[in-house]
Amino acid sequence: MRLSERIYRTLLKAYPKWYRRQYEQPMAQLFSDQLRAASTWRKLSLLWLRTLADLVRTLSARHAETPRHSLYGLENAQGYPRVPWSLSVRKSVFFARYEASSFDRKVITTEDLLLGVLREDVRLRELVGGVEALERIRSEIEA
Amino acid sequence: MEPLTPAVFHILLSLADGEKHGYAVMQEVEERTEGALVMGPGTLYGTLKRMLEAGMVEESGERPDPAIDDQRRRYYRLTRNGHRAAAKEAERLEALVRAARAKSLLRRPQRA
Numbered sequence: 438m439r440l441s442e443r444i445y446r447t448l449l450k451a452y453p454k455w456y457r458r459q460y461e462q463p464m465a466q467l468f469s470d471q472l473r474a475a476s477t478w479r480k481l482s483l484l485w486l487r488t489l490a491d492l493v494r495t496l497s498a499r500h501a502e503t504p505r506h507s508l509y510g511l512e513n514a515q516g517y518p519r520v521p522w523s524l525s526v527r528k529s530v531f532f533a534r535y536e537a538s539s540f541d542r543k544v545i546t547t548e549d550l551l552l553g554v555l556r557e558d559v560r561l562r563e564l565v566g567g568v569e570a571l572e573r574i575r576s577e578i579e580a
Numbered sequence: 581m582e583p584l585t586p587a588v589f590h591i592l593l594s595l596a597d598g599e600k601h602g603y604a605v606m607q608e609v610e611e612r613t614e615g616a617l618v619m620g621p622g623t624l625y626g627t628l629k630r631m632l633e634a635g636m637v638e639e640s641g642e643r644p645d646p647a648i649d650d651q652r653r654r655y656y657r658l659t660r661n662g663h664r665a666a667a668k669e670a671e672r673l674e675a676l677v678r679a680a681r682a683k684s685l686l687r688r689p690q691r692a
Contacts, residue, residue: 491620
């Protein structure tokens with residue numbers, strides 16, 4: 438890979454992740470095509486001048502379009518929004534983990550999640566019959 | 581409908597006669613404008629992104645361009661919406677040219 442291509446690929450890292458995910462590859466390829474046509478030092482210098490101007494002009498626009506979840510770092514490794522869990526959900530998962538270990542399981546199953554939610558959410562538990570219902574579900578799972 | 585930006589109209593014009601990849605679009609625009617409009621990768625793909633979102637163009641797959649090399653390229657083509665937008669913009673520009681002619685700013689086209 439030519440030095441110019443390497444430099445351009447490094448500069449592309451300045452664009453937001455969500456944009457790079459879609460356009461990093463075609464942009465790098467377009468620049469490589471332009472490089473191939475820049476056969477003299479003069480043409481190469483002109484290409485770099487234009488490319489840098491293009492980069493400066495478009496960087497701020499792409500960052501301005503960045504979705505809010507990315508601005509606050511609420512995205513996963515793939516750049517998709519990472520929606521934070523509420524306290525109630527975290528508690529439900531905590532109880533689900535407790536249920537899984539009480540059944541001597543190494544993974545949390547949907548039954549554990551159901552029990553976890555019923556332990557955390559009092560109103561929901563009352564809807565299905567209170568603590569007695571919870572114990573009935575537990576014994577049915579055990580059976 | 582609001583007038584299209586020069587970059588959008590030129591991309592629509594390039595794709596009017598068939599699908600093309602980014603470099604082919606960029607080359608055609610540069611040739612047509614005699615170097616007055618040179619789109620860098622950031623401008624071209626930023627504009628294409630907006631046009632994709634507006635439903636003016638669509639991706640038509642990835643494959644190599646036998647005329648350049650064997651690297652896979654992303655091709656774009658006009659949608660019905662894009663075709664309509666390009667035609668409307670061309671009509672708008674034609675009306676402007678007619679108005680300029682009416683005020684003797686332009687010479688009438690010579691008949692062959």
